[in-house]
Amino acid sequence: MQPVTTALLSIVVPLYNEQDNVELLTQKIHESLQGYHYQIIYVDDFSTDDTKMVVQKMDDHLVTLIELKKNYGQSLALAAGLDYAQGEYIITMDGDLQNDPSDIPKMLEFAVGGTYDLITGIRQKRKDSLVKKIPSKIANFLVRRVTKLSIKDNGCALKIFTKEIAKGLNLYGEMHRFITLLAFLEGAQIKQVPVKHHARHAGKSKYGLERVFKVVADMMLLLFIRKYFQRPIHLFGIFGVLLIILGVLIEAYLLIVKFGFGQDIGTRPLLIFGMMFILGGIQLFTIGIVMELLIRTYYESQSKRPYRIKKITIGDGKAA
Numbered sequence: 001m002q003p004v005t006t007a008l009l010s011i012v013v014p015l016y017n018e019q020d021n022v023e024l025l026t027q028k029i030h031e032s033l034q035g036y037h038y039q040i041i042y043v044d045d046f047s048t049d050d051t052k053m054v055v056q057k058m059d060d061h062l063v064t065l066i067e068l069k070k071n072y073g074q075s076l077a078l079a080a081g082l083d084y085a086q087g088e089y090i091i092t093m094d095g096d097l098q099n100d101p102s103d104i105p106k107m108l109e110f111a112v113g114g115t116y117d118l119i120t121g122i123r124q125k126r127k128d129s130l131v132k133k134i135p136s137k138i139a140n141f142l143v144r145r146v147t148k149l150s151i152k153d154n155g156c157a158l159k160i161f162t163k164e165i166a167k168g169l170n171l172y173g174e175m176h177r178f179i180t181l182l183a184f185l186e187g188a189q190i191k192q193v194p195v196k197h198h199a200r201h202a203g204k205s206k207y208g209l210e211r212v213f214k215v216v217a218d219m220m221l222l223l224f225i226r227k228y229f230q231r232p233i234h235l236f237g238i239f240g241v242l243l244i245i246l247g248v249l250i251e252a253y254l255l256i257v258k259f260g261f262g263q264d265i266g267t268r269p270l271l272i273f274g275m276m277f278i279l280g281g282i283q284l285f286t287i288g289i290v291m292e293l294l295i296r297t298y299y300e301s302q303s304k305r306p307y308r309i310k311k312i313t314i315g316d317g318k319a320a
Contacts (some may be wrong), residue, residue, distance in 0.1 A: 004105065005112045009038035010087030014077035016045040016153055018095040019054050025097055032101040039064060044083040046071040049073030079171040090166040092159050099158040100196040101300060110191045117165045117188035120180050121156040121195035139177060149184045151192065171269050177277035230295060236288030243281030
């Protein structure tokens with residue numbers, strides 16, 4: 001089968017304790033990408049087994065090994081690989097052989113041509129335990145409900161990015177779980193493609209039910225970035241004003257009770273609540289103002305613009 005592109009491909013794979021998988025994964029990538037021009041970038045996230053030595057012993061001129069100084073987690077390991085990648089199309093996948101490299105040529109057909117910026121896999125007949133499936137389902141549900149991104153499987157690591165989108169991603173913390181959403185927020189056109197999924201070949205899964213809490217926390221952060229990053233006063237200011245109004249109404253009611261009916265209000269908990277609402281509202285409103293100034297400083301001090309231009313076309317149809 002003829003390659004769908006002659007451009008350089010960069011396959012980025014974070015590794016953590018995958019000594020029994022990495023050699024077979026390399027072999028499968030070579031078999032699946034015959035005729036393609038590609039590089040394999042393994043990022044060793046400070047493995048405690050012999051993963052690094054296995055990669056070095058392969059002595060493969062198509063393989064680059066990036067060794068991190070300590071265990072930073074999958075997001076930063078992925079970020080290191082994306083920063084180093086030189087290909088026009090950048091492919092990410094896990095190192096546990098659950099993703100199948102033979103799906104890459106099929107996905108590339110949608111990437112080449114410029115219609116889509118990101119091709120993401122949808123794992124068919126997923127071979128995972130409930131411990132991994134439950135957090136994944138929660139994340140997928142939250143993304144669909146609170147954003148305009150209708151993605152069936154955000155957790156599939158097998159993805160193909162254009163170089164422009166991949167280099168523009170700012171990965172930190174545990175944001176690799178929402179990498180599709182991050183690309184969407186950067187303006188990426190996304191295509192979903194069914195892909196194969198296998199049981200783990202060797203080693204142990206690094207994920208547990210604690211991911212549920214991380215998923216929820218990361219989702220809240222992304223929601224703030226998506227809706228209010230450029231206008232935080234609209235979030236904090238509105239809540240602050242509502243609390244102030246509520247507090248003022250409570251205190252006004254107590255004043256009427258005090259002077260209109262002669263009742264004692266000094267020992268009423270409602271008096272404290274009213275003061276707390278007023279003070280809390282003032283604090284939230286102040287936080288909104290401070291964050292608004294910080295956002296302005298963020299953009300203006302670095303000469304950044306709060307938008308990205310994909311293409312400029314002048315009257316004769318030529319791109320500027």
